[in-house]
Amino acid sequence: MKYYFGIDVGGTTVKQGLFDEDYNLLERWEIRTDKTRGGRNIIPKIAGSLEDCLERNKISKKDIIATGMGVPGPVTKDGFINKAVNLGWGRFNLKKEAKKSLGVPVFCGNDANLAGYGEFHFGSGKEFDNIIFITIGTGIGGCIINEGKILIGTDGSGAEIGHIHVKDDEEDSCGCGNKGCLEQYTSAKGIGRTARRMLATTDEPSVLRDSVINAKIIFDAIKEGDKLAIKVGEEFGRYLGCAMANLANITNPQAIILGGGVSKAGDILLTFLEEPFKKNVFHACKNVKLLCASIKNDAGIYGAAKLAGDSINNK
Amino acid sequence: MKYYFGIDVGGTTVKQGLFDEDYNLLERWEIRTDKTRGGRNIIPKIAGSLEDCLERNKISKKDIIATGMGVPGPVTKDGFINKAVNLGWGRFNLKKEAKKSLGVPVFCGNDANLAGYGEFHFGSGKEFDNIIFITIGTGIGGCIINEGKILIGTDGSGAEIGHIHVKDDEEDSCGCGNKGCLEQYTSAKGIGRTARRMLATTDEPSVLRDSVINAKIIFDAIKEGDKLAIKVGEEFGRYLGCAMANLANITNPQAIILGGGVSKAGDILLTFLEEPFKKNVFHACKNVKLLCASIKNDAGIYGAAKLAGDSINNK
Incomplete structure (x- = not known):
């Protein structure tokens, strides 16, 4: 069995979801957004939390197809973020940084865009x-x-x-x-x-x-x-x-x-x-x-997982 | 040598252009928009005018790759027009009708959209x-x-x-x-x-x-x-x-x-x-x-020709 992670990074909490290949939500949990050190802890803490999830569910990392991540700021097509003031982030290649830290392919988007993408595919927009x-x-x-x-x-x-x-x-x-x-x-x-x-x-x-x-x-x-x-x-x-x-x-x-x-x-x-x-x-x-x-609160993690799946399959 | 036609149907005149495969404008001419009979003469008159152009330039119809056509009304992705009040047109499959009359593949769009497409590819937007x-x-x-x-x-x-x-x-x-x-x-x-x-x-x-x-x-x-x-x-x-x-x-x-x-x-x-x-x-x-x-006045015919080329090549 193969999986996706869907992540929705907010100013207060990070919502995370483990999805199967058909985008069924298998587990959902949250961690606090660690905004110390100009937000530099956020990605490593997410990485740790995902490792815990893999262990909990006895899933090997090689079975994670990809991870999607929504963040509160503008994200270009290439995965660059240009300031997320609520997280303390400036401009950097989020896609690359997150891939390095998480050890799986990561695809990023703006949080409202990914919540919309979740509603579009799985909610009122389907x-x-x-x-x-x-x-x-x-x-x-x-x-x-x-x-x-x-x-x-x-x-x-x-x-x-x-x-x-x-x-x-x-x-x-x-x-x-x-x-x-x-x-x-x-x-x-x-x-x-x-x-x-x-x-x-x-x-x-x-x-x-x-x-x-x-x-x-x-x-x-x-x-x-x-x-x-x-x-x-x-x-x-x-x-x-x-x-x-x-x-x-x-x-x-x-x-x-x-x-x-x-x-x-x-x-x-x-x-x-x-x-x-x-x-x-x-x-x-x-x-x-x-x-x-x-879908309400979970639209963001659904949209993130779907973005990951569509991007890796070049849809 | 192969060619495109680019056509811009307005309420007063129909602008027409003969383009080569690289979208160079070889000939440009206009005819009056014939709005009699609820606009039913417009497409046949365009067809006649294009035949004249082929004869004038000693071009065989089989060397026309496709024709693009901009019209003053909403045109769906499938080529349906839903009312062009300035022409007297109601709702019909413009793409199909025009193909039947012109004898070449036709791709249609809204006139402002095709003028924009012309500026985008060949003018200030390139x-x-x-x-x-x-x-x-x-x-x-x-x-x-x-x-x-x-x-x-x-x-x-x-x-x-x-x-x-x-x-x-x-x-x-x-x-x-x-x-x-x-x-x-x-x-x-x-x-x-x-x-x-x-x-x-x-x-x-x-x-x-x-x-x-x-x-x-x-x-x-x-x-x-x-x-x-x-x-x-x-x-x-x-x-x-x-x-x-x-x-x-x-x-x-x-x-x-x-x-x-x-x-x-x-x-x-x-x-x-x-x-x-x-x-x-x-x-x-x-x-x-x-x-x-x-590009000014000719943006519409350039955009129409480019739409024809991109559509036939599935771009």
């Missing part, structure tokens, strides 16, 4: 050839898949949709330094910011007044019919729905799939997005399906 | 792998090329960038039925509209007051330093530059190339685009080159 995947978490990430291939882009920065400019008169800066980025209104952080702003400028009663504001609390309040929370949802929908329409006009996909932490709110998300999407999309793209992701 | 091509004419069209391939999209509507939503409080409708489309502010028609609106709302002196307003007159006035015309250019630049930044964030190209009638104004166009582009683009995409097209 019936389609062309999708856009949007992850709504602390920030907004994206993945464009066209004719089955990830649009990686020149520097590995394809689908940086969190930094689409959507508002001209914004006074606060986005983390990227620009003003008026999509992420400022539609990420978990952005949704919280909208709620706090609305609470401060009206006297409207709301269950949110006595809460520690976060996206989950807000969507729970929406489900209970809280009017102010619904207005927060509508503003979220206006920005994201319009951006999704523009993305549809640009890449003409069959479906747009929403993943990331905020998507756990479920289909209620779509109720805020459908109207602004339909209002702004070009008529030829009106039939795009809007869906929630189905 | 050093790059990933570009965005924007045609600024009566409307706004686009072409996204990623790793050398046109992003066609599910229904052949990839890169419908003229209908990106860019303004919320627009009262006039775009030709597509939506309100606030990029095309309404940045096409030749849109630039003229901006100028007329500015002339009506101020008393500012301007050479435009005594002119029949069109994009050429406006850019000529800009070159002469006309202040009101410069404001028109700035508004054009604000909308298009920001949209270009968003497109760069989405597909991460090496260059964005401007073609179409309005691009004949030359590099002065870029002076209005550079600042809003830089202001809104994500830092990882800041190095994107902004360029004017170099």
Whole structure:
């Protein structure tokens, strides 16, 4: 029997999966992301953890076909990473470094791209050839898949949709330094910011007044019919729905799939997005399906394993 | 010697080119687009015109490797067209129909996509792998090329960038039925509209007051330093530059190339685009080159011939 590893390196934890040749997940575990020494421990710690897994499962390293690895930063087609600020990484050949440390072929990609690739092959995207995947978490990430291939882009920065400019008169800066980025209104952080702003400028009663504001609390309040929370949802929908329409006009996909932490709110998300999407999309793209992701947290390790398999088989 | 035909079907004229195997343009001619009978005469008239060309040049039809054809509407990967309103066409298998009529293999694409493909291979794009091509004419069209391939999209509507939503409080409708489309502010028609609106709302002196307003007159006035015309250019630049930044964030190209009638104004166009582009683009995409097209009117026939060659050779 032959195997793949799928790895999803995040700022806090590294998710790891052992997959068989048909991409069935056999074991799933996590380790803490060791960010000491400018992130230089991350790859060696992953290597050690994979060795433990082999031992635990009595698998020989020569039966690992390849390993896929998603990381929070731009990764070029050739496996170069150009800064992953959350890990402390600068620019280096991640593919080469990881192969040296792990002792098996490694194929790398951006984490949002690999989560999208996982959803595309094994989740809500599996019936389609062309999708856009949007992850709504602390920030907004994206993945464009066209004719089955990830649009990686020149520097590995394809689908940086969190930094689409959507508002001209914004006074606060986005983390990227620009003003008026999509992420400022539609990420978990952005949704919280909208709620706090609305609470401060009206006297409207709301269950949110006595809460520690976060996206989950807000969507729970929406489900209970809280009017102010619904207005927060509508503003979220206006920005994201319009951006999704523009993305549809640009890449003409069959479906747009929403993943990331905020998507756990479920289909209620779509109720805020459908109207602004339909209002702004070009008529030829009106039939795009809007869906929630189905694999959720593990999409990244599935996508990483599949990338490894497709790359080694030159697909 | 073997040959390709490259054909660019427009609403007024059909541009045609005879190319050798290395895509050198040997002869170029035009015929009027015959839009009678719901556009049913267009393909037969093209067929007749190509026969004349063969006779003129004493070329046997068996030496035509293939023909490429660009048309003003969405064309799927399989050669289906889904409405070309300017030609009166509905939905049919254009590739099959044209092959039957012309007697040689035909490969079809959207006209903006094929103009972009021409610029990519033979014009300002030839050093790059990933570009965005924007045609600024009566409307706004686009072409996204990623790793050398046109992003066609599910229904052949990839890169419908003229209908990106860019303004919320627009009262006039775009030709597509939506309100606030990029095309309404940045096409030749849109630039003229901006100028007329500015002339009506101020008393500012301007050479435009005594002119029949069109994009050429406006850019000529800009070159002469006309202040009101410069404001028109700035508004054009604000909308298009920001949209270009968003497109760069989405597909991460090496260059964005401007073609179409309005691009004949030359590099002065870029002076209005550079600042809003830089202001809104994500830092990882800041190095994107902004360029004017170099092939101009013939990009479409070059791109059509190249599509024919690449398709027949399965590239």
